[in-house]
Structure formats: structure tokens, C-alpha cells
Amino acid sequence: MTSTGVRPATDPEAYLRQTQDRRMASLFELLRIPSISALSAHAGDSRRAAQAIAADLRGIGMDHVEVAETGAHPVVYADWLHAEGAPTALVYCHYDVQPVDPLELWESPPFEPVVIDGRIVARGAADDKGQLHMHLRAIEALLATRGALPVNLKVLFEGDEESSADHLETWVGANRERLAADVGVVSDTGFFEGNLPAITVSTRGILYAQIDVLGPPTDLHSGAFGGAVENPAIALAHIIVGLKAVDGRILIPGFYDEVLPLTPDEHTAFSDLPFDDDAFRRETGVPALAGEPGYMTVERVAIRPTLDVNGMWAGFEGEGTKTIIPAHAHAKISCRLVPDQTPDATYERLEARVLELTPPGVSASVQMLGGGLPFRSKIDHPAMAAASRAVESAFGIAPLFTREGGSIPVLATLGRELQLPLVLLGFANPDDHAHAPNEGLVLDNYENGIRAIIHFWDELAVTDLAR
Amino acid sequence: MTSTGVRPATDPEAYLRQTQDRRMASLFELLRIPSISALSAHAGDSRRAAQAIAADLRGIGMDHVEVAETGAHPVVYADWLHAEGAPTALVYCHYDVQPVDPLELWESPPFEPVVIDGRIVARGAADDKGQLHMHLRAIEALLATRGALPVNLKVLFEGDEESSADHLETWVGANRERLAADVGVVSDTGFFEGNLPAITVSTRGILYAQIDVLGPPTDLHSGAFGGAVENPAIALAHIIVGLKAVDGRILIPGFYDEVLPLTPDEHTAFSDLPFDDDAFRRETGVPALAGEPGYMTVERVAIRPTLDVNGMWAGFEGEGTKTIIPAHAHAKISCRLVPDQTPDATYERLEARVLELTPPGVSASVQMLGGGLPFRSKIDHPAMAAASRAVESAFGIAPLFTREGGSIPVLATLGRELQLPLVLLGFANPDDHAHAPNEGLVLDNYENGIRAIIHFWDELAVTDLAR
DSSP states (O other), X not given: OOOTTSOOOSSHHHHHHHTHHHHHHXXXXXXXXXXXXXXXXXXXXXXXXXXXXXXXXXXXXOEEEEEEXXXXXXXXXXXXXXXXXXXEEEEEEEOOBOOOOSGGGOSSOTTSOEEETXXXXXXXXXXXXXXXXXXXXXXXXXXXXXXXXXXXXXXXXXXOTTTOSHHHHHHHHHXXXXXXXXEEEEOOOBOXXXXXXXXXXXXXXXXXXXXXXXXXXXXXXXXXXXXXXXXXXXXXXXXXXXXXXTTSOXXXXXXXXXXXXXXXXXXXXXXXXXXXXXXXXXXXXXXXXXXXXXXXXXXXXXXXOXXXXXXXXXXXXXXXXXXXXXXXXXXXXXXXXXXXXXXXXXXXXXXXXXXXXXXXXXXXXXXXEEEEOOEEOOTTSHHHHHHHHHHHHXXXXXXXXXXXXXXXXXXXXXXXXXXXOEEEOOOBOTTSOTTSTTOEEXXXXXXXXXXXXXXXXXXXXXXXXXX | OOOTTSOOOSSHHHHHHHTHHHHHHHHHHHHTSOOBTTOGGGHXXXXXXXXXXXXXXXXXXXXXXXXEOOSSXXXXXXXXXXXXXXXXXXXXXXXXXXXXXXXXXXXXXXXXXXXXXXXXXXXXXXXXXXXXXXXXXXXXXXXXXXXXXXSEEEEEEESOTTTOSHHHHHHHHHTHHHHXXXXXXXXXXXXXTTTBOEEEEEEXXXXXXXXXXXXXXXXXXXXXHXXXXXXXXXXXXXXXXXXXXXXXXXXXXXXXXXXXXXXXXXXXHHHHSOXXXXXXXXXXXXXXXXXXXXXXXXXXTTTSOOOEEEEEEEEOOSSSOOOEEOSEEEEEEEEEEOTTOOHHHHHHHHHHHHHHHOOTTSEEEEEEEEEEOOEEOOTTSHHHHHHHHHHHHHHSSOOEEEXXXXXXXXXXXXXXXXXOOEEXXXXXXXXXXXXXXXXXXXXXXXXXXXXXXXXXXXXXXXXXXXX
């Protein structure tokens, strides 16, 4: 597996320096497979990606490599368990990617990877095939030079992260013993604004619901009936306003009951983050930021719960005029949740509040469309310190501990099903356009990230995980 | 023009009794023409209807019959001006009809008229070809038996009432002298609930506007940005709630300034109307009626102004979930106006209120999509008393003076351009399904309506209009 005419490398760093071209070719090959999990037309591509990863794992020396069926796209499992007495880590990444529309906004074809201005540009470069590939190459460099890994390793690469969490949850539940480990490592997050090295220590959960307001069985003439019949769209507006005050506070009784308060230390940590409100505002393009009183922007998007209307519709949306009282009105709403809120309890409180706010001239109901628990790392866990040292060693700067506003449902799955402490060791840059056109990954993040992973396994080998 | 073998009738009533079959055949012929003004595919049918009406007018002895171009569908004009010293009346009806969808809900084809359970069922039977035809047959009966009309008569039958008011307004403005009269008679309204004879004495005006709320230039991820960015859909909800209180009062400063207060007599008149709130509620299908405090339902839908959301949309409306903060949110809203409110002043106040209610994190604008002035008859005008006597004489019961919640823009046009007092002499029944499937006209209303028109001309001839 070494280049001809070059003396075999004897340490991982030398190996990585010798194999950069081959490594990039291998990454591009993986990025070329359009493994879009949400589109059934690409099911064959997803399977092809899984099989390519499995072949790679076999080639670099992993054991028990399996492309395992889940009912949806397969998972890829492999392990290497010969580091007697050392800890065992379970690595999670996903090989599926988001759809590519709007295609016309891509400056290069999404499945024809290129390096532009120091960025590997392709769908999946950052989220998450690029990060998955870093783990493959870290394992390769260790096994090729030392013949062994410093820790016991299990890898779990799934293909449904961008479409549905159900199949993985079932599969993990059915494979608890096989997946048992001392620590879980998830590489699907990223650095802080300005591409500053960071380790994510929390993500928000989510409740997604739909409010349906029903008035008359059919649209009514607004001339003949206007003034005497409740307007479902106006009733919905009153309900929404009763859920969230204009200053951003959420008005659902009990909503904040389980929210863990921010400690003074945490507030200080947030204050110390190099977060630029004005740069953030410019990024969003809004005339002014807004949000809950008493919190900084960086807190509002990370450790405070939210309520947003994601969609809303009623009556006539066409050109011109139509003089009706709409028969019904609807809103999709979602709450981002923080520890220790739960989707189920939040749903119950939301439903009670909506019913309380519904005027007598209409009826309303609330259906739950989805939910995910918030996640918080055990910051004091020794694996966190090991990860921090590894990132600092590879990137030359100690990582920030940051909070993610979005939701990663798999974290709750792994935490709950496997009872694992999780380290979120991710290398994407906030500017990487994940889920958007021109997704990319900073080439230096990719290269140094492989080093960070190797350092992390070395650090973990000498860490007392105090099981 | 008389039936063979029957002695010619010497008075209109005898004439009408002798000619019922022929009259019904003529009505059906007119109803069979699908003169749908809003659909350009039916432009030829509209012209055919205009020509058929013109031929009818010539046949019964009217002068100066003309199918006049307007730029849209033609108007039909005719006159008979030989009643020296008698008042001159201008009759307005329209020969165009609404589209027929949903076609599958019609129990008989919309352009194949039939009489079912005492109702003439066809599109346009009530609104408004049936009422137009009543005027033709009243003129015929008078000229055929007396050789003269008791008053000078001008008829103006238009073909764009259901699509646009602009072309008629221009044509009327250009033909002011030709259309000059002492009184205008509009037959495009109807009776009270329960088919009780009624003369409409007011209609509401309208302001139709659209509110556009703009947030970020593109949808934002609700995880990454939720909590720090104003949600345009929630901002729109706050704006709507700031326009109308949950109890139905409109919160736009100055909105009610020009509303003429209800006099105690008017309130008593409304109280005396045989209006059944519960029957009205059942008709709408809502769980409970609603509306402005301090007014009866029959007042709320007739002489109080309203504000309704006719349509509303933002963000994601599809199946399932999409975790976005929508880039923009929109609402179509309309206000029904009462004397002396105007669309223009109401628009200005609405716009100022919306801007005042707009939170700093978004921008909002209001565009006016349409407007029409409210209309109120001169109830004390001697022509009103003449009309009342005529209806009572034909139907055996004195008509109620009622208010219409909807808007009839042509009333303002005729009133303003021609400076005419208007009598709204209409014969539809509230159950006639105008604009809806299975439109019909009560056969007795049609027959007695022709008598009422004849009585009205006779009454008007001996009325001092005190010009």
C-alpha cells in the first residue's frame, strides 16, 4: 500500500505526508457517489457508497467489516479490538448527503469534487463524507506504520442521517452489545465562526408540530358574513401571538420549567467567545437582530429554547383579490429545546396553550410532527480533555467549547441506547455551506483533522476513563 | 306578437297571463348562453348574449338600441323617451355571469335551465340575467297593451360586472348626457332571509390590501439562527393582532372616525327584522358566531365595518417538516366599509398602523389591491316610497328596507358619474346560490317581480320627484 520508490514511512505523520495525492484521489472517489438518502432514485448510489467504504475498511486492515441492512440504507460496521487493556471507542459518521437543489446555484457540479481556494468543494465534503474519510485515513496511517491502533475501535457509518432517524435507532437498539464502548466519537459538527478550532458540547433538541384552525366548513363570502364569523386566519394569528411575545419570550405556561439555568461560569464562557453580533447580523441579512431579553445573541442561538413559525397558510394566496373568510388556517411551528426539556412534555404544554387561546368561533388542534431530545456533553469527562489536547496539538490552538443551535437526533440515540459519553469531534467550518450549494471543506481542516484524530486515539490510550 | 286564436290582451296583467310559456322559453334561451365574463374563452358568448338582448329590445319597441363597445364586453343601451312630462328612469342590470366551477356540485347542467321545485335553476337565473329579463318583459307587456310606457326609460345592461368595474366606469363617464335621468333603478340585489320582500338601502364598500413582511433575504436554518432573528410569520401575526382585537374591534387609529353612528330608529329597525341568529349560525357551519361587542349579528354584517384576513402565507406548507425561519410572510386583508368611510383614507390608516406594529427585525409594506365606496340610498327619496308601494302591490306584503354586507361597485359609479338617486329593486332570494352551484331564481319572484316593475313605473309616473 506504500508508494513505489519511496522508503516506507515509519510513523503516521510521515505516512500522511507521503500519501497525500492518493488520499485526495480516494476522497474524491467517495464524494463522486451521489448518496442522497432522501431520494429513492439514489438508493443504488447509497449502497455503492456503503460498499466502497466497506472495501476501504477491509483494505486498511479493519476486522468484521459488514454492510448491514437496516430496512432503509445500510450501515457500515467494522472494528479493530486488539489493543488489550486500552479503552474502546465507537466512531459515528454518516455517508449520506443532502439533495443538491437549487442546482443552478452551484459554481461547480456537486458530485465532481474540485479544490478551489483551499476548499474541497462537493456535496458531502463537510457533511459528512469528508469527516468520515478523515477517520478512514487516520486508521490507515496508524495501522500502516505501527501495525496497531492505540485503542480498540468500532466504526458505525450510517446512510440515513439526512432523511430519517428511525432505522438507525432500531438497528442500534438491536446491536447494543456489538456497539458497546467506553466513549463515543461523533464527527459531524464543526469549528466556531472564523474557522476557530472548537468542540461542540451541546446541541438543541426539537419539537415540531402543526396547528390546524378550523372555521366554517367552506370559505364564506366576506361581504355577506364578515363581521359576524370568526376568521380562522385571524384566530391563528391570536394563537401565535399567545405563544410568543413580541420581545421573544415564549408564553406557554411551564415551557421554561425544565430549562437548566445558565451558570455564571457558563455565561462568562459565552462572553469570552469571539462572537461578533454585527457580523452575525450581516450574515443573516436582517435589519436588526432580535431575541429573548437578558441573553446575548450567542446564548440565544445555543442554550436558550426557541419557538418559530416554519410555515403558515390560509385562504387565498393567488394574484389579485378574493373576498373570502377562509375555512381553515394552519401553521407549522417548531421549538428548539435545551436540557432538560423534552419534546413530549413541550408538546403537551403547547397543545394546552393553543386550546386555551382558541376563540369560541373556531376549533383548533395540534399534531406533533417530530421531536428530538437536546444533548449535552459531559464536559468534565476525561475524554473531553484528551480531545481538546489532540485538537490543540494538530491545529496549534486550544479548541473552544461551543454550543450548537441545531439538532442532531443521533446523539440522543447513541447516548440513550448505548449509555455512552460522547465527544463531538468535528472539523467543518461554519462557512462550509452544509445543506446548501457549493458545500466545501477547508483542505487544512481535512488534513489537520486526520492528525487530530490520530492524536486523540494516542491521548485516549493513556487516559484513565474512570469507568 | 300575440298568440294566435287568443284575443289580444288589453292590459299588462292579462298580457302577462297569456304569454307565460313564451316568456319562459325566451328566458331559458337567454340563460343558455354561457356569458361568463371572467373567462376569455367565452367572449363570443358574451357578445352573443348582448346581441340577443338588443334584438329583444328592438322587438318589443325600444328605440336607439345599441350594442356599444367598451374595450371589454359590450354594453347594451336602449331608450324610450316619449312620456312627455313624466320622469326619466335609468335601469341597470348585467348580462354576464360567474364561472360555474365546481361543476360537479351542480345537480343540473348550469346552462341548461330547468324549473325544479318552483325554482328556475341555471347560472345567471338570479344574478343577473333573470332580473334583466324581468325588465324586458315588463316593457313588452306595457308597450304591447298600452302602446306606451308611463315614464321615460333608458336601459344600460353591462357584461363585465363579475370581472371588472373599470370599463363600465369609463363608458358611463363618456356617456353622461345620454344616460341622464331622474332616478336610477338597479336590479341586482334581493329579498331578506326567508324570501321576504325587501329593498336594499345600503351596501358596504371595500378596501382590499396586501401586507408583505420581509425578513432575511433567504430562509434561515431555524437551529442555527432561531432565537436571534425575528420570524417574519410571527411578526405578521403580531401585526394582524394589532389590527383587530380578539373581541372583533378594529384597532387601526381613526378607522371608525367617519362611520356614521346607528340612529336609535335604525337600531329599532334592525331589531324588528325577522333575523334568526341561530339559523344564520347553522348556515355558516361555525361552532359559534362572533363579532364586535354592542351590535346585533344583523348589524355586524350590514352596517358595521369589518377587517378580515382573506389569505395568508409564509414558509413551508408541504407535508412533514422543514426547519426554517421563512424569509417573508404575507397576508391579503380586506375591510368592508360603511358610510362615510373611504378606501383611500382607510388604506392610509392601515398602512400607518402596520408600519407602527412592525418589529425592528423585519420590514413591512402595504399595497392597495382594490377599493370601492360604500353606498347608501336616499331612503326619504319619493322614488323609494314608490318602489315600496310597487313591491307591496305585487307581492302582497310591504318590503323590508335592508342592508347588504357585500359591495356593488357600480352603485358608486352610477351615483358619482350620473348624480342619480338609486333604487335597488332586486328580486333574488338569499337562498338562490348566486356565485355558487345550483344558482336559481324563485319562479314566483320572477313573475311577481315583473308585476312589481310595471307597478313601479306606474307609481313613478305620478310621483313628484322634486328635482
